[in-house]
Amino acid sequence: MDQPVTPRILPRQEHSISRNIIDPDALKVLYRLHHHGFIAYLVGGCVRDLLLGKRPKDFDVATDAHPRQVREIFRNSRLIGRRFRLAHVYFPGGKYIEVSTFRRHSEFEEEGEEAHPHSDNTFGTPAEDALRRDITINGIFYNIADFSLVDYVGGLEDLRDGIVRSIGDPNEKFIQDPVRMIRVIRHAARTGFRIEEKTYLSLITHVERLRLCSPARVRDEFLRELRDGSAKESIRLMVETGMLFVLFPSFLPPLEDEKRKGYFLNSMETLDQLHLLEEPVSEELHLALFLHPFLEFYCPLDEFPAGRKGQPDFHQKVREWLMGILGPFSFTRHSREAAAHLLAHQRSLRELGSHGRLPLRLIRRPDFAQALRLFQLAAKARGEEPSPFSWPREEKRFRRRKRRPRFRKKPRKPGGDNLAAGESSPGDPPL
Known part of the structure; x- marks a missing residue:
């Protein structure tokens, strides 16, 4: 679908996000950027989770301030990244809030060789930043200036209707960065939403392109599938779309057995239960x-x-x-x-x-x-x-029996006086 250029603005009284449910440190970052005259939005999955009534794991901030300006505003921050610079604003306990500058391209989209990693031409507007994202329900922004929601991509409608939809043309998106297909599966599994038909067909068409991706990126995304508490549904969708057999071709023969397939999905459900109980794995x-x-x-x-x-x-x-x-x-x-x-x-x-x-x-x-x-x-x-x-709680300890000390008589000197000086013989009369 064509993305609207003019955003839909949802005022505070028409949505459920209150500042009381936003992380206090994220609010500090938003307010300081706003007071310095910059645009400051909550972005990404945290806005989606807040609207769904869930507790976000992370709070991410996007702004029109450039990375060095963010570094000057927050002395407790550090710039990271080689191609696209981000700022991590640190708080006690090792916690940090990630602050990114609005940009027009995804980190993994192919660009011309003339594009310099830290040049200003990588930065963009809020609309361009929304359009570069993966799926519509992750493209909703929360504006700290008036507490409204800003939607350039139709994410509010898809969130209401329970749809996972790629932003823009899914064929183009998946060719630019095939790892996006894993994220579509993960978000559909986490939310229980259905994948929009055009996005689903494009995913099946281009799933083989995952073989071209960096192994480290595929590994990290796959581990997130196992750790997010929705591994069973993620694996089910991976089997359904053929993605699992692109990543693990040797799984195809054993999973033809329905009994083993059921055992496999039950194992993933067991893993989900551990995460639900917040047990360390x-x-x-x-x-x-x-x-x-x-x-x-x-x-x-x-x-x-x-x-x-x-x-x-x-x-x-x-x-x-x-x-x-x-x-x-x-x-x-x-x-x-x-x-x-x-x-x-x-x-x-x-x-x-x-x-x-x-x-x-x-x-x-x-x-x-x-x-x-x-x-x-x-x-x-x-x-x-x-x-x-059962097993023994401790090993048996064997102790050697102590031997009683043996007292030996001193050997007598042959033909000599064996009495020490000052000693008397038992037969001598007392003095």
């Missing part, structure tokens, strides 16, 4: 729970001898398989190795489940707690009761 546990439904398909247990004898070969097989899956996405070596250890321990826990008692050699391992947690979560995803395990 490490990156390696995210990866291990994501890959666990495919473990027995690619690393069958019956190919290895039972017990400790087959464990080293099984562990090596898991490492090689996991490297083939995660290697193209530039995951850190620590994350890959830690996830491989967690998956390899599942064989030991499964074999020992019939005994119900775990040996000390296993529970002494630093990753034992996470391996046991993965085992229990996987059982829950399969609809089974996890095996009850």
Whole structure:
């Protein structure tokens, strides 16, 4: 659809965003920019979440002040970024508010070689800044000057109707930056909105272009899919659109089995429940729970001898398989190795489940707690009761029996006087 040039302005009395629900530090940044004569808007996902009645994780600010001007206004700020400069305004506890200057191009859009990274021609107007964004519901601005909402892209209507729609021509947007397709999936999963038809068809058409993207960017976006608390719906949409098989081609054969597909989605639902309870989940546990439904398909247990004898070969097989899956996405070596250890321990826990008692050699391992947690979560995803395990709380301490000291008589000197000076013989009469 053609985007309106004149924005729709929604006054304070017609929307639900109050300053009481905005982060106090974000308000400080907005007010200081406004008092220095600059435009200051809350932008992006925080405005969307506030309108949906959710608590935003981050509050981002956009302004017409240039980065160096922002740096002069906020002495507690630091400029970051190479191509597009941003300011992080820091507050106690390591917290910061990100402040960006309105710009006309996305960070990853291709531009001419003559464009200088820090030149003024990268900056733009509020309308241009709205039009460069991914989807309409993320293009709504909150104006601190009069507490109104500013909408250049039709985001308010799509938010009301429950639609995820690309801003502008989706074909052009997805060709410029294919990673936007992952974000469309994530926002549809997080909000429960439906993807607009033209955007959906364009996504299916261009999904193969994700192979051309930076592996590090794809990795970061994919991890956000797992961490946002809507992993099950995200993965379901990825399977439906074919995106999952572009990222992980080897998943296609095992997911033809409906039972394994259901187990896979249940595993993601289990992960969502952990995030809902705000329980800490490490990156390696995210990866291990994501890959666990495919473990027995690619690393069958019956190919290895039972017990400790087959464990080293099984562990090596898991490492090689996991490297083939995660290697193209530039995951850190620590994350890959830690996830491989967690998956390899599942064989030991499964074999020992019939005994119900775990040996000390296993529970002494630093990753034992996470391996046991993965085992229990996987059982829950399969609809089974996890095996009850027990183990000794501490090692037995063996003490040697103390020997009683043996007293030896001093040897007598042959043919000499063995009495020390001043001593008397027991047979001598007293003096």
